[in-house]
Amino acid sequence: MYKVAILDDSPEDSEEILYHLTNTFSEIHVRIKASCFTKSEEFFKALKNNEFDVLFLDIVMPEQNGFEIAKKLRDMKNELYIIFVTHHNDLVYDSFDYAPFQFLTKDDLYKETYLLKKTVTRLIDHKKKDVIFELFDESKDTFEVSSREIYYIENDKHYLNYYTSVSDHPLRERANISEREEYLKSLDIVRIHRKYLVNIKSIRLLDNQYDQVILKNGTKLPISRTYKKQTEMAYKIHIRTTV
Amino acid sequence: MLAKILSFLYEYVLINGCFMLTVTLPSYGILGAKKGRFFTPGTIIFYISVWIVSYLFYDIASTVSGFVSIFEGMATALIYSFIFCKGSAFQKLIISFLTNLIMILISYISMYTQTILFSVPVEEIMGNTPTHYISCIVVNAIYLLAAYLLIKIVNKKHIISKIKRTELIAIVISFIISSITSAIVLSIFYRYSEQFTFAVKIYLIACLVAIILFNILLYYFIYRISMQNRIESENEMLKIENEYREKHYEEIKVQHEQIRKLRHDSKSSLSVLRSLIISGKTDKAIEFIDKSAEEIGKINTFIKTNNDIVNAVVNTKLSAAQAAGIKVTALSVSDFGDIDSYDLCHLIGNLLDNAVCAAKQSDEKKLGFKAIQSESRLTIQISNSIDNSVTKSNPGLLTTKNDKLSHGLGLKIVKDIADKYNASTDFYEKDNEFNFIISFAFVPSLTNVKTYKLQQA
Numbered sequence: 001m002y003k004v005a006i007l008d009d010s011p012e013d014s015e016e017i018l019y020h021l022t023n024t025f026s027e028i029h030v031r032i033k034a035s036c037f038t039k040s041e042e043f044f045k046a047l048k049n050n051e052f053d054v055l056f057l058d059i060v061m062p063e064q065n066g067f068e069i070a071k072k073l074r075d076m077k078n079e080l081y082i083i084f085v086t087h088h089n090d091l092v093y094d095s096f097d098y099a100p101f102q103f104l105t106k107d108d109l110y111k112e113t114y115l116l117k118k119t120v121t122r123l124i125d126h127k128k129k130d131v132i133f134e135l136f137d138e139s140k141d142t143f144e145v146s147s148r149e150i151y152y153i154e155n156d157k158h159y160l161n162y163y164t165s166v167s168d169h170p171l172r173e174r175a176n177i178s179e180r181e182e183y184l185k186s187l188d189i190v191r192i193h194r195k196y197l198v199n200i201k202s203i204r205l206l207d208n209q210y211d212q213v214i215l216k217n218g219t220k221l222p223i224s225r226t227y228k229k230q231t232e233m234a235y236k237i238h239i240r241t242t243v
Numbered sequence: 244m245l246a247k248i249l250s251f252l253y254e255y256v257l258i259n260g261c262f263m264l265t266v267t268l269p270s271y272g273i274l275g276a277k278k279g280r281f282f283t284p285g286t287i288i289f290y291i292s293v294w295i296v297s298y299l300f301y302d303i304a305s306t307v308s309g310f311v312s313i314f315e316g317m318a319t320a321l322i323y324s325f326i327f328c329k330g331s332a333f334q335k336l337i338i339s340f341l342t343n344l345i346m347i348l349i350s351y352i353s354m355y356t357q358t359i360l361f362s363v364p365v366e367e368i369m370g371n372t373p374t375h376y377i378s379c380i381v382v383n384a385i386y387l388l389a390a391y392l393l394i395k396i397v398n399k400k401h402i403i404s405k406i407k408r409t410e411l412i413a414i415v416i417s418f419i420i421s422s423i424t425s426a427i428v429l430s431i432f433y434r435y436s437e438q439f440t441f442a443v444k445i446y447l448i449a450c451l452v453a454i455i456l457f458n459i460l461l462y463y464f465i466y467r468i469s470m471q472n473r474i475e476s477e478n479e480m481l482k483i484e485n486e487y488r489e490k491h492y493e494e495i496k497v498q499h500e501q502i503r504k505l506r507h508d509s510k511s512s513l514s515v516l517r518s519l520i521i522s523g524k525t526d527k528a529i530e531f532i533d534k535s536a537e538e539i540g541k542i543n544t545f546i547k548t549n550n551d552i553v554n555a556v557v558n559t560k561l562s563a564a565q566a567a568g569i570k571v572t573a574l575s576v577s578d579f580g581d582i583d584s585y586d587l588c589h590l591i592g593n594l595l596d597n598a599v600c601a602a603k604q605s606d607e608k609k610l611g612f613k614a615i616q617s618e619s620r621l622t623i624q625i626s627n628s629i630d631n632s633v634t635k636s637n638p639g640l641l642t643t644k645n646d647k648l649s650h651g652l653g654l655k656i657v658k659d660i661a662d663k664y665n666a667s668t669d670f671y672e673k674d675n676e677f678n679f680i681i682s683f684a685f686v687p688s689l690t691n692v693k694t695y696k697l698q699q700a
Binding site: 208 | 613615619665669685
């Protein structure tokens, strides 16, 4: 069951989006549960009690525009995927600091249905990649961490240290880096060095000049020659999916 | 008494003065004096204090030759340049080192040339003899000449700034290697000179002369080649500019054509409106106005960013594409941050040119422009429809246009600009669509890693 929220000030547009979404999801045999909202307060109220997988968000709305809502969600540390829907093909948006999952224009939705299908497939792909890890800290308290919240993983003898946005100090797991490597790769966490695995999503810059990655939290990690190609490729593919 | 005074004047005023001048001149001549009113008195005080020091240590250090004088010369030059000259510490170090190396070479070579040519022992030249006085004057004159030449060579054409780093390394390495070789030759000379015949001595001197000549020639040729390369790359740039201007001209022609058509259309539509209003069909007239307004609105504004140059480039190119029957979609951020307008224009212009060209040849005729900003990146994606795979048939994306000389430079410009900003470039195909992506990361300290300048016409 895939939980979809649609926030659009015009009910007719919501309905249109829902119609196309239902079609697309049923094509790939995934059931959806959709909730439509016309006002942002309604949506935030519903968000308190429900969990959504994705939000289709209209950009141009009278009270609060889409970007403001996205920023609010981000400030709330909500990791909900957002897909902006614009009803103008020539839209220009102001710079903002929320990484959207996708932009869809009116044409994309109604005429170029393959784009919607591509987006939906990617959404389901991403949901598969959202895995919860059970880790513990030094005082043996357990933490539940989503794979999206991991910055990087460090190999420390028989343990793996997870550096996450959840905690300031590393969280640990007793495991072997070589055994975990293949599995973590399927979650977009790739090996860049004998000692390190990095979540591709958390890379801010891949600095080829100095053979290092700079992560969103400012950490700099070295890339070793063995893993350079693999890292570059994974990063490129990640960027492809964000445009 | 008189002889003593003369000898003192000679040793400390003439010879030491020459030595000081030689050591300090290159730093001053190449780097220039620091700003301030104390330069002249400061230099005089500096000279006097060095004289006093060298007088006090006269027994230890002979000012003309010997290893102590190497350190003395180096130290004097360094202290002088650090106190009085502009420039970085590295430049000062290099210049002092070079000056002293040249001085040592000259003193050794001239000394041994004299011993061979006039067949007098080294001791006589070193000792307190008339030959010593003459040789010292000659050597110091050569010093001054060398210092003067060094300043001339470095200053005249700003050669060092024009020579590339690899070329500079080649020059420095060959200079160091030949210095070492000549030092070895000299030390052989010094040790075994008594056993050598006159002919062997001549050969060895020829060797040294050859090494010096080799250095001069190498320097000259590297400089020539470097100049030639520069001219060639400048020509390449000019060619690109030229191509650009021609393309721009074509686009303006297309626009002009569109405006002409629009004017023609408006004439006829005004007459339609007139007849509609006269016959009292206001509903139809309003409908007609709405429809035409929509038509006009469609033309020419695809994106409206803060950057006028980007607007102009993207909108003209996309309009031309639309006029050629291509289906265009565009989406853009309003702000492009610190990226230079000229670079952006080149980058987007080149990519759009290629995409429009490819889209025209395809069946679907689709073109997309997207500039999207996320938390840490500005990503520009340009896509076009294709019939056949490009990455399979032409993986290096070489030009397929006939005139290979003036085409095919576009992607090079794109890659150069990407390198400048440490941006990543990527291209791939999916579902009959070719995508080119360039992604800039926002890391303030890294945006200006490389100094790079595109030739502006």
